[in-house]
Amino acid sequence: xxxxxxxxxxxxxxxxGDARPALDRVTLTVDGGMTALLGANGAGKTTLxxxxxxxxRPDEGRVVVGGHxxxxxxxxxxxxxxxxxLPQELAMYDDLxxxxxxxxxxxxxxxxxxxxxxxxxxxxxxxxxxxxxANRRIGTYSGGMKRRLGIAQALxxxxxxxxxxxxxxxxxxxxRMRFRSLLASLGGARRTVVLSTHILDDAAQTCPDAIVLHxxxxxxxxxxxxxxxxxxxRTYLLPPGAPVPPDAVVVNASAEAAGTRYRxxxxxxxxxxxxxxxxxxxxxxxxxxxxxxxxTGTRS
Amino acid sequence: xxxxSRMLWVAVAPLAALSLLLALTSPRGxxxxxxxxxxxxxxxxxxxxxxxxxxxxxxxxxxxRRTGLxxxxxxxxxxxxxRMAGTLIGAATVAxxxxxxxxxxxxxxxxxxxxxxxxxxxxxxxxxxxLIPSGLLVTTFTAVAGLVLPVTIARIGAAGVWAWATVLxxxxxxxxxxxxxxxxxxxxxxxxxxxxxxxxxxxxxGQEIGASxxxxxxxxxxxxxxxxxxxxxxxxxxxx
Numbered sequence: 160x161x162x163x164x165x166x167x168x169x170x171x172x173x174x175x176g177d178a179r180p181a182l183d184r185v186t187l188t189v190d191g192g193m194t195a196l197l198g199a200n201g202a203g204k205t206t207l208x209x210x211x212x213x214x215x216r217p218d219e220g221r222v223v224v225g226g227h228x229x230x231x232x233x234x235x236x237x238x239x240x241x242x243x244x245l246p247q248e249l250a251m252y253d254d255l256x257x258x259x260x261x262x263x264x265x266x267x268x269x270x271x272x273x274x275x276x277x278x279x280x281x282x283x284x285x286x287x288x289x290x291x292x293a294n295r296r297i298g299t300y301s302g303g304m305k306r307r308l309g310i311a312q313a314l315x316x317x318x319x320x321x322x323x324x325x326x327x328x329x330x331x332x333x334x335r336m337r338f339r340s341l342l343a344s345l346g347g348a349r350r351t352v353v354l355s356t357h358i359l360d361d362a363a364q365t366c367p368d369a370i371v372l373h374x375x376x377x378x379x380x381x382x383x384x385x386x387x388x389x390x391x392x393r394t395y396l397l398p399p400g401a402p403v404p405p406d407a408v409v410v411n412a413s414a415e416a417a418g419t420r421y422r423x424x425x426x427x428x429x430x431x432x433x434x435x436x437x438x439x440x441x442x443x444x445x446x447x448x449x450x451x452x453x454x455t456g457t458r459s
Numbered sequence: 460x461x462x463x464s465r466m467l468w469v470a471v472a473p474l475a476a477l478s479l480l481l482a483l484t485s486p487r488g489x490x491x492x493x494x495x496x497x498x499x500x501x502x503x504x505x506x507x508x509x510x511x512x513x514x515x516x517x518x519x520x521x522x523x524r525r526t527g528l529x530x531x532x533x534x535x536x537x538x539x540x541x542r543m544a545g546t547l548i549g550a551a552t553v554a555x556x557x558x559x560x561x562x563x564x565x566x567x568x569x570x571x572x573x574x575x576x577x578x579x580x581x582x583x584x585x586x587x588x589x590l591i592p593s594g595l596l597v598t599t600f601t602a603v604a605g606l607v608l609p610v611t612i613a614r615i616g617a618a619g620v621w622a623w624a625t626v627l628x629x630x631x632x633x634x635x636x637x638x639x640x641x642x643x644x645x646x647x648x649x650x651x652x653x654x655x656x657x658x659x660x661x662x663x664x665g666q667e668i669g670a671s672x673x674x675x676x677x678x679x680x681x682x683x684x685x686x687x688x689x690x691x692x693x694x695x696x697x698x699x
Binding site for chain 1: 463464522527528529530531532533534535536537542
């Protein structure tokens with residue numbers, strides 16, 4: 160059975176008297192499998208994740224993870240025992256080698272048996288393609304390698320709950336694809352994985368469910384297919400050189416010999432243009448730019 | 460990680476070597492019984508080790524200021540205080556190793572020369588009641604200084620405070636100081652009261668120092684360490 164994250168009326172202000180809280184009465188439920196957490200910069204994704212892993216306290220509201228209430232020290236400890244976390248802003252001890260760092264984190268996660276620890280570390284190094292660099296100091300790693308090491312440490316101790324904040328930032332396309340498959344293989348029936356990302360393609364490829372935060376509030380919670388469907392019947396591909404209608408939102412533009420070809424979302428069909436099936440990116444753009452999420456409220 | 464610290468090799472280890480050289484060549488302990496000589500030497504080695512630690516420890520907790528690492532560590536199940544204490548104790552253990560080795564070597568040599576194990580026992584006891592408590596205090600103080608100040612300034616500042624608290628002679632420089640008092644972390648009180656060092660190792664006026672005064676001195680050192688550890692924890696939480 161997978162664990163469920165239940166969040167009720169969560170509010171967080173970083174400064175007293177902030178006009179707009181970082182999180183504003185957020186209520187949602189995350190079930191097992193993979194869920195994408197989407198939203199623009201400043202939408203509150205990182206704040207929400209930091210509260211869910213127990214490193215930041217909310218001002219109001221309640222978070223219960225797998226039956227453990229994060230308002231209590233015992234609840235936070237219990238959640239941390241089953242957690243794999245990759246923060247967005249990743250820093251590691253540059254003087255340690257990759258292997259030593261993983262060993263340290265495994266110890267902190269309570270993997271006390273030396274042989275078990277060694278086996279897990281080898282597996283993670285192998286999974287993240289870092290085996291041959293494991294004895295190099297982290298200070299000599301590239302950004303992508305550090306990211307992979309961050310992923311490896313998050314997966315140590317076989318966590319039931321994995322919360323990863325922008326895990327593919329800084330990875331090259333091949334690494335990104337590899338990580339995506341890895342995450343998808345982990346987010347099976349036994350685990351709950353929350354993936355915060357700006358890369359909608361990653362979410363579309365790996366997550367059956369999505370949450371969209373907008374200015375500290377939940378703008379959407381439901382399936383990724385449902386999010387894409389928000390742009391259903393409103394997504395158009397304009398011919399090269401055709402002008403963008405004034406009320407349309409440009410999702411994509413490609414430069415072609417005959418002129419720029421735009422992919423737009425529009426409530427009114429443009430004079431020229433072909434209706435096309437929407438992608439997750441179209442649905443996301445439609446939700447946040449065409450519709451007013453504040454006016455429409457939570458959609459699911 | 461401490462083993463890879465440049466300061467361990469350019470400050471701590473050379474100071475430990477210098478302290479051993481001074482112990483072997485200085486006429487300071489001439490005429491003292493062998494065990495007393497070892498105790499007196501332990502105080503001198505402790506002073507030099509303290510300066511080494513102020514150089515080596517200023518960057519120990521700097522990493523914890525970085526949000527990414529702070530969050531990563533905070534998301535593990537252990538207690539933050541225990542983790543921080545472990546970080547500092549581990550670093551202090553490595554950094555104190557050269558001085559410990561120098562003191563034990565001096566104690567062993569003196570024991571062989573004296574034909575009695577007493578001086579070596581004194582050296583062992585000095586590690587426990589002088590080097591370790593003082594070392595932990597300097598480590599924690601310097602690490603906290605490194606959290607709130609740039610590392611170089613923290614090093615200089617911590618070295619200045621260590622000098623003020625342990626070797627500043629108010630007869631030479633008449634400013635208020637805890638050196639040569641029961642509040643000094645220099646190790647003189649335990650050395651005199653428990654290990655037989657001459658009184659000049661702890662006080663300037665030749666007053667007698669009892670076992671209870673040494674115990675109070677040790678408790679003050681340990682209590683200051685605990686308070687500084689709590690400060691370090693609170694400070695690193697601010698960065699999250």
